[in-house]
Amino acid sequence: MTTFTPTTADEVLTAVQWAAGEGEPLEIVGQGTKRGIGRPVQTEHVLDLSGLCGVTLYEPEELVLSARAGTPLAEIEALLDASGQELAFEPMDYGPLLGGEAGNGTIGGVLAANLAGPRRLKIGAARDHILGIRAVSGWGEAIKSGGRVVKNVTGYDLSKAMAGSWGTLAAVTDVTFKVLPKSETETTLALRGLTEEEAAAAMAAAMGSSAEVSAAAHLPETVTGRVLDGALSGAGSTLLRVEGFGPSVVYRATMLKDMYRSIAIDELEDDRSRTLWREVRDCMPFADGTHRPIWRVSMAPGEAHRMVMALRMEAAADAFYDWQGGLVWLRLEGDSEASAVRRLVKQFGGGHATLVRAGLAERAAVPVFQPQPPALAALSARLKEQFDPKGILNPGRMGLPEASTQAGSIAKEAVS
Numbered sequence: 479m480t481t482f483t484p485t486t487a488d489e490v491l492t493a494v495q496w497a498a499g500e501g502e503p504l505e506i507v508g509q510g511t512k513r514g515i516g517r518p519v520q521t522e523h524v525l526d527l528s529g530l531c532g533v534t535l536y537e538p539e540e541l542v543l544s545a546r547a548g549t550p551l552a553e554i555e556a557l558l559d560a561s562g563q564e565l566a567f568e569p570m571d572y573g574p575l576l577g578g579e580a581g582n583g584t585i586g587g588v589l590a591a592n593l594a595g596p597r598r599l600k601i602g603a604a605r606d607h608i609l610g611i612r613a614v615s616g617w618g619e620a621i622k623s624g625g626r627v628v629k630n631v632t633g634y635d636l637s638k639a640m641a642g643s644w645g646t647l648a649a650v651t652d653v654t655f656k657v658l659p660k661s662e663t664e665t666t667l668a669l670r671g672l673t674e675e676e677a678a679a680a681m682a683a684a685m686g687s688s689a690e691v692s693a694a695a696h697l698p699e700t701v702t703g704r705v706l707d708g709a710l711s712g713a714g715s716t717l718l719r720v721e722g723f724g725p726s727v728v729y730r731a732t733m734l735k736d737m738y739r740s741i742a743i744d745e746l747e748d749d750r751s752r753t754l755w756r757e758v759r760d761c762m763p764f765a766d767g768t769h770r771p772i773w774r775v776s777m778a779p780g781e782a783h784r785m786v787m788a789l790r791m792e793a794a795a796d797a798f799y800d801w802q803g804g805l806v807w808l809r810l811e812g813d814s815e816a817s818a819v820r821r822l823v824k825q826f827g828g829g830h831a832t833l834v835r836a837g838l839a840e841r842a843a844v845p846v847f848q849p850q851p852p853a854l855a856a857l858s859a860r861l862k863e864q865f866d867p868k869g870i871l872n873p874g875r876m877g878l879p880e881a882s883t884q885a886g887s888i889a890k891e892a893v894s
Contacts (some may be wrong), residue, residue: 479522485529485649486545487612487620490799492787493525494649494870495618495653503873506645506821507550508584512577514580514590515834516644516875527586529724538563542609543778544654547586558657566658566673567603568755569596574765583710586650592642595759596693599685600803605687607656613648616866618843624654639861647865661721664692665731668744671713674698674783676798680738681802682779685716687737689730693719696799697756704763710744719755759765760798764809771814772807777829779803785826792818814845847876 482493482504497504503521507513509528527548535544538561539753545554551569558564567589573580579652587593589611589772594603601607619823623636640650654719672680677868679695685692695717720730735743746754789795794811808819814836823829830848833841850858862869 479524480753481524481526483526483529486616487530489651490525490527490651491620492616494614496614497523497525498616498618498868501868501889503870504649506649508734508871509550509582509586511571511576511578512587512610513572513731514841515572515832517877518717518838519872519875525649527649527651528584528839530586531584531867532653533557534621535654540655541657542654543657544610544652544661545585546652547584547650549585549588550586551583552581553586559660562584562660563657565607566601567593567607568597568601568759569593569604570595571760572834573760575761577767579605580760580837585653589641589650589846590645590652591641596695596755599694599804600692603641605638606653607628608637608641608653609656610654611640611650613650613651614646616868616871621648621871636739644875646876647862649870649871651705662723663727664719664750664751665727665748666717666719666723666746666754667731667734667738668670668710669716669718669738669746670742672696672716674786676768677714677799678783678803680716680741681718681817683737684734685802687733689718689720689733689737690722691718691730691734692721693717693800694802696803697758698798700796701763701798705757706746706750708752708810708871712748713742717745719751722892755778758798759844761807762781763798764796764807771810771833771840772835772869773810773814773819773831774832774834775808775819775823776804776827777806777823778827780808781826785822789815789818789827804874814840820848845877850875 484490484493502523504523504525505519505521505715506527512797530548533545533554536557543555565622570593571580571583573582587603592604612622615621640647653853669680674696681694681696685694697705697715699714702715718734720727779802782788782799786797786806793815796809798807813834816833819831831845832848833844
């Protein structure tokens, strides 16, 4: 096996040009924190972008940051925090869930996986904050899209096309993201003892209120004790977060308490609130060091708890909800139950189910990403043909090696 370890964009270009000329597939990795997601990639050559690191531009007053793709996300977050700013979409850290350490992901991986966190409904995901990229296509050609300032929209579509493509369209070498000021403070209200159906209604009411709730999640009784070192053990916890300036947060939190005055409420402020939402974001309740199957399901918030209830009638499953219920994390005790999960998601209004964690054999046998309708797959196949016609970049990662199957997953993953 040959591992290419470029430290410049020109070296990436040379490596991909060689692979394109020889017809040799490449596995593209950063720090490898998300290597366990998707079908196993079997190639003789690896393009390791972890040496392609460093922040190349940061202008706090312009709300813009550029960095090489292999730059550790933790380094970027520390730099932004020092200026009171952040990546507002709260990119998830998959490391602990997949058996690795926290804080090792890269900024290029954030874009490749189109990461998002609990603010997804309010703020969007990585694709909604990307301003520009530099990359090398599967043709072995250097490409550039977008610009360094928020008002420059040239090439937005090409930049966004890379979001959720998992390295199957191009090897991204540089990214430019929009950044935003951090909130002065935050408070989370934990409504205790609601059923999953009651929680769905409570979250919908809170998100629709004038309290400007920035995140809503529900941890059932079986899950709630696995966050904050067990501080929320006991009854289920329906979590509502408000952020902003101090007086505004107090006013809006009081408004929510009045809305739910008949329900027992625990109040978590500042650091405890931030810790809680990081644990929800990173799926820490299921980061148990095992290979028990984990599914990430995106679907209509009002139907999610019904889907989970139906699944529990067929398989031993644990679950919790983020994005007002629109994101369901499922942990199964036995096999992945791919057919049951996808059948029930379809039955309850449709959605997108990804097998995030499983053993190697299971990942090779199960369609990891949501199979796509023929029309969408055909459209995406043309996108794949434009960027990587020989299929040398992460072949098979998002599906079967055939371009039409893999490309169908690209389009869906980019918007989910």
